Amino acid sequence: MSKIDAIPYKIYLSENEMPKAWYNVRHAMKNKPAPLLNPGTGKPMTAEELASVFCEELVKQELDNETEYFPIPEEIYNFYKMYRPSPLVRAYCLEKALDTPAHIYYKFEGNNTSGSHKLNSSIAQAYYAKKQGLKGVTTETGAGQWGTALSMACAYMGLDCKVFMVKVSYEQKPFRREVMRTYGADVTPSPSMTTNIGRKILSEFPDTTGSLGCAISEAVEVAVSTPGYRYVLGSVLNQVLLHQSVIGLETEAALKKYDIVPDIIIGCAGGGSNLGGLISPFMRDKINGKLNARIIAVEPASCPSLTRGVYAYDFCDTGMVCPLAKMYTLGSSFMPAPNHAGGLRYHGMSSILSQLYDDGYMEAVSAVQTDVFKAAEQFARVEGILPAPESSHAIKVAIDEALKCKQTGEAKNIVFGLTGTGYFDLVAYQKYNDGLMDDYIPTDEDLKASIAKLPKIG
Amino acid sequence: MSKIDAIPYKIYLSENEMPKAWYNVRHAMKNKPAPLLNPGTGKPMTAEELASVFCEELVKQELDNETEYFPIPEEIYNFYKMYRPSPLVRAYCLEKALDTPAHIYYKFEGNNTSGSHKLNSSIAQAYYAKKQGLKGVTTETGAGQWGTALSMACAYMGLDCKVFMVKVSYEQKPFRREVMRTYGADVTPSPSMTTNIGRKILSEFPDTTGSLGCAISEAVEVAVSTPGYRYVLGSVLNQVLLHQSVIGLETEAALKKYDIVPDIIIGCAGGGSNLGGLISPFMRDKINGKLNARIIAVEPASCPSLTRGVYAYDFCDTGMVCPLAKMYTLGSSFMPAPNHAGGLRYHGMSSILSQLYDDGYMEAVSAVQTDVFKAAEQFARVEGILPAPESSHAIKVAIDEALKCKQTGEAKNIVFGLTGTGYFDLVAYQKYNDGLMDDYIPTDEDLKASIAKLPKIG
Numbered sequence: 008m009s010k011i012d013a014i015p016y017k018i019y020l021s022e023n024e025m026p027k028a029w030y031n032v033r034h035a036m037k038n039k040p041a042p043l044l045n046p047g048t049g050k051p052m053t054a055e056e057l058a059s060v061f062c063e064e065l066v067k068q069e070l071d072n073e074t075e076y077f078p079i080p081e082e083i084y085n086f087y088k089m090y091r092p093s094p095l096v097r098a099y100c101l102e103k104a105l106d107t108p109a110h111i112y113y114k115f116e117g118n119n120t121s122g123s124h125k126l127n128s129s130i131a132q133a134y135y136a137k138k139q140g141l142k143g144v145t146t147e148t149g150a151g152q153w154g155t156a157l158s159m160a161c162a163y164m165g166l167d168c169k170v171f172m173v174k175v176s177y178e179q180k181p182f183r184r185e186v187m188r189t190y191g192a193d194v195t196p197s198p199s200m201t202t203n204i205g206r207k208i209l210s211e212f213p214d215t216t217g218s219l220g221c222a223i224s225e226a227v228e229v230a231v232s233t234p235g236y237r238y239v240l241g242s243v244l245n246q247v248l249l250h251q252s253v254i255g256l257e258t259e260a261a262l263k264k265y266d267i268v269p270d271i272i273i274g275c276a277g278g279g280s281n282l283g284g285l286i287s288p289f290m291r292d293k294i295n296g297k298l299n300a301r302i303i304a305v306e307p308a309s310c311p312s313l314t315r316g317v318y319a320y321d322f323c324d325t326g327m328v329c330p331l332a333k334m335y336t337l338g339s340s341f342m343p344a345p346n347h348a349g350g351l352r353y354h355g356m357s358s359i360l361s362q363l364y365d366d367g368y369m370e371a372v373s374a375v376q377t378d379v380f381k382a383a384e385q386f387a388r389v390e391g392i393l394p395a396p397e398s399s400h401a402i403k404v405a406i407d408e409a410l411k412c413k414q415t416g417e418a419k420n421i422v423f424g425l426t427g428t429g430y431f432d433l434v435a436y437q438k439y440n441d442g443l444m445d446d447y448i449p450t451d452e453d454l455k456a457s458i459a460k461l462p463k464i465g
Numbered sequence: 466m467s468k469i470d471a472i473p474y475k476i477y478l479s480e481n482e483m484p485k486a487w488y489n490v491r492h493a494m495k496n497k498p499a500p501l502l503n504p505g506t507g508k509p510m511t512a513e514e515l516a517s518v519f520c521e522e523l524v525k526q527e528l529d530n531e532t533e534y535f536p537i538p539e540e541i542y543n544f545y546k547m548y549r550p551s552p553l554v555r556a557y558c559l560e561k562a563l564d565t566p567a568h569i570y571y572k573f574e575g576n577n578t579s580g581s582h583k584l585n586s587s588i589a590q591a592y593y594a595k596k597q598g599l600k601g602v603t604t605e606t607g608a609g610q611w612g613t614a615l616s617m618a619c620a621y622m623g624l625d626c627k628v629f630m631v632k633v634s635y636e637q638k639p640f641r642r643e644v645m646r647t648y649g650a651d652v653t654p655s656p657s658m659t660t661n662i663g664r665k666i667l668s669e670f671p672d673t674t675g676s677l678g679c680a681i682s683e684a685v686e687v688a689v690s691t692p693g694y695r696y697v698l699g700s701v702l703n704q705v706l707l708h709q710s711v712i713g714l715e716t717e718a719a720l721k722k723y724d725i726v727p728d729i730i731i732g733c734a735g736g737g738s739n740l741g742g743l744i745s746p747f748m749r750d751k752i753n754g755k756l757n758a759r760i761i762a763v764e765p766a767s768c769p770s771l772t773r774g775v776y777a778y779d780f781c782d783t784g785m786v787c788p789l790a791k792m793y794t795l796g797s798s799f800m801p802a803p804n805h806a807g808g809l810r811y812h813g814m815s816s817i818l819s820q821l822y823d824d825g826y827m828e829a830v831s832a833v834q835t836d837v838f839k840a841a842e843q844f845a846r847v848e849g850i851l852p853a854p855e856s857s858h859a860i861k862v863a864i865d866e867a868l869k870c871k872q873t874g875e876a877k878n879i880v881f882g883l884t885g886t887g888y889f890d891l892v893a894y895q896k897y898n899d900g901l902m903d904d905y906i907p908t909d910e911d912l913k914a915s916i917a918k919l920p921k922i923g
Contacts, residue, residue, distance in 0.1 A: 015479070015480045015546070016480065016543075016546035016547055017480075017546070017547075019477050021473070021477075022473045022474065022475075085474075085557075086849075088473070088474035088475070089474055089475075089554075089558065089848065089849045090849060096547075099543075100547065100621075118576050119849060119850075120845065120849055120850050120851040120886070122888075159849060162845075162846040162847075163558075163846070163847065163849075181891070181895070182640075182888075182891035182892075185891040185894050185895045185898060186851060186891065186894075188894075188895075188898045189842055189845060189851065189894050189898060190845065190846060191846065384647055387578065387620075387647060387648065388617075388620040388621065388648060388649065389620075389621065390547065391544075391547045391548060391577060391578055391617060391621075392577070392578050393578040393644060393647065428578070430580075430640075430888040430889070431888070433639070433640035433643040433644065434640075436643050436644075436646075436647050437639070437643045437646075440643060440646045440647060
């Protein structure tokens with residue numbers, strides 16, 4: 008039996024094969040990501056300025072483009088061991104159902120109560136907050152994966168956790184809210200009357216169901232105005248991609264165990280945390296000419312920042328209290344259609360990924376949500392796991408690529424990130440099951456309008 | 466470093482260490498479980514009689530008290546590999562939180578979309594149905610774990626799946642229903658107008674919210690009256706405990722890897738499928754005098770079949786269409802109070818476990834649900850996993866035993882079954898979080914009334 012034939016359904020690393028340090032892909036980048044700018048001065052944010060919003064250690068990680076590896080502190084490492092290493096799964100059943108010669112692998116990050124990869128960064132951020140002697144942290148959450156992950160991490164570290172949850176999700180996803188409460192978090196629907204920005208938005212738009220950008224503004228306001236508090240964010244930032252590199256490092260180690268060289272690496276992309284983490288070590292090899300793989304970002308057609316956005320400085324939030332980031336963006340006033348159920352609704356994209364995309368190291372494609380749910384259902388029925396809508400964007404493109412291999416007869420190695428489970432997305436699945444889901448693609452005029460509102464900087 | 470110190474957070478077996486055969490604990494039992502009786506004749510059910518309800522191969526497994534091992538067919542084995550082996554987790558964080566010298570281990574069966582151990586038997590039952598050339602299967606589901614597990618297995622095997630879901634759950638757990646529909650199942654609220662027994666019950670009790678016993682009757686009626694269909698059941702039966710022995714065999718193999726000898730083994734007990742599967746190989750050693758461990762069944766104080774029931778022949782369903790089983794029972798007319806949120810609401814207990822309990826090989830304790838949810842929350846906050854209410858009964862008693870070790874200073878090895886996750890039980894968690902959950906313990910008069918209705922047989 009050849010080594011390839013012996014590949015198990017799930018490649019598990021042992022605990023001592025888990026990465027001991029996070030990998031910083033900025034070290035390998037020839038063009039570094041653009042710095043965050045102070046919206047008042049237009050100058051790069053200094054460590055001092057950032058320290059009023061973020062923990063000190065995280066500010067260092069945010070600004071450091073040179074250090075290649077950051078050791079994972081022991082307490083974080085021990086927490087990781089409760090749900091990591093995560094399996095790299097060989098999708099034998101999907102391959103059989105597609106009748107493809109391709110070998111499909113997925114890195115499954117959903118085997119934890121938060122249901123997604125977000126826990127990899129939330130525990131790190133909670134740890135540094137605790138280490139700094141803080142009392143608590145604030146954050147926003149949309150679908151609720153990040154809020155859940157942060158609640159779990161704060162319960163473990165003994166930190167207070169205030170979550171601003173987009174109002175429509177707060178009302179439509181009461182179970183997500185209850186998980187957070189079970190972990191001891193204080194969950195407020197956003198916009199709320201507890202902040203200046205919330206009161207302002209509610210006075211202008213009393214019927215608003217909220218947005219991620221608005222919830223960010225509220226969370227930041229509370230963090231900077233409450234002694235002993237800082238703000239934490241689950242995606243987009245450099246520090247988050249650093250923590251999420253644990254996904255890519257484990258994937259790399261698991262593939263190496265069986266001498267598997269990936270031909271195509273696929274990840275869904277909202278703010279970019281999962282994709283950035285998954286591809287980090289592979290991107291290093293690609294930049295250095297050691298790996299020839301295609302790297303594909305998949306985004307929803309309803310919120311297409313890479314495929315239809317512009318590369319420019321923009322606000323990260325609606326209230327415009329956050330620093331400016333240079334990124335592929337649709338403009339901070341862009342709102343995906345309310346019928347969009349597939350997650351990944353952020354208007355911008357991680358600065359690291361934006362730069363890599365701009366430099367040509369990465370491709371991007373978009374998918375409409377009915378295609379995404381169709382792929383999700385097909386995957387669920389043969390592979391067992393009910394995937395999150397976000398993750399299903401990657402499934403959709405992995406299936407497309409595997410079917411191309413069927414045409415060409417190539418046995419390509421396709422690796423994709425399965426970021427989480429869909430247990431809390433069953434309203435969306437119900438819509439799909441009932442045939443009530445439709446697709447929305449913003450018009451060029453829609454995008455022109457929101458892009459026209461970009462700040463005139465950079 | 467001693468071998469004990471090197472115990473990882475999670476002990477994973479490799480795929481080739483997975484058990485190749487199910488273990489039949491009846492082989493080791495000195496007193497075999499009592500046979501199923503034909504309610505009409507009072508005589509033991511023959512294979513022919515059972516074959517109108519169950520698949521042939523499953524009838525053989527049901528009646529066979531002698532064969533020690535049943536090889537696991539390759540197709541089932543390949544399905545198992547998608548989500549098994551499941552981890553045996555060392556609860557380091559819980560031990561630390563309790564400040565106990567005890568070593569706590571739990572076998573976690575929730576890492577699959579059905580969210581519980583039920584998949585171990587549903588795939589086996591679906592496989593044998595398909596092998597027999599059947600078109601589909603029928604079943605009932607209460608909380609929905611079994612219905613979900615069966616839907617997944619039928620999707621994989623290409624079988625139709627008709628699920629009668631207790632009406633109150635159908636309405637209160639729409640997400641469970643949607644998972645089943647995503648896997649292609651046909652889900653009907655029970656009682657329904659589609660069966661004779663359903664129509665009869667609805668004409669007598671038009672406002673009933675249904676019960677497990679009634680849903681069983683409907684599912685059996687459809688199975689025996691529809692060509693190409695059979696009925697499948699997720700607990701209680703001997704065949705189900707046989708399939709679930711994979712839990713115990715993996716646990717045994719994982720403990721042996723690190724020379725760990727269990728002192729206490731704890732499982733929650735509703736119909737007995739998880740507990741029976743977990744303890745099977747350990748019970749063999751206990752019967753044979755090779756193991757001195759305590760084995761503890763934990764049941765809800767609101768449905769206490771072992772601790773307050775009688776050992777007698779009883780109906781398995783409300784419609785009295787099923788064979789009679791000898792078991793610890795509260796009477797088939799017993800209904801747990803509607804405020805009971807903790808699962809495990811079946812009036813009887815597996816015949817195998819009933820006999821083992823009656824023979825003194827097993828202890829039983831009961832717990833009230835607020836204590837169970839308190840333990841669940843404590844566990845979730847330190848171990849990360851949000852446990853199912855059912856599983857949390859075992860957590861509660863594991864914590865109690867670990868705290869006793871703290872008193873005595875003993876480093877006992879405590880092993881318990883964590884059967885599933887609580888993702889679909891958040892209505893119950895919300896009730897607990899809001900302080901609205903109360904406890905219910907049936908009075909002696911309640912139990913006397915339902916026990917008085919037992920059939921006069923055996």
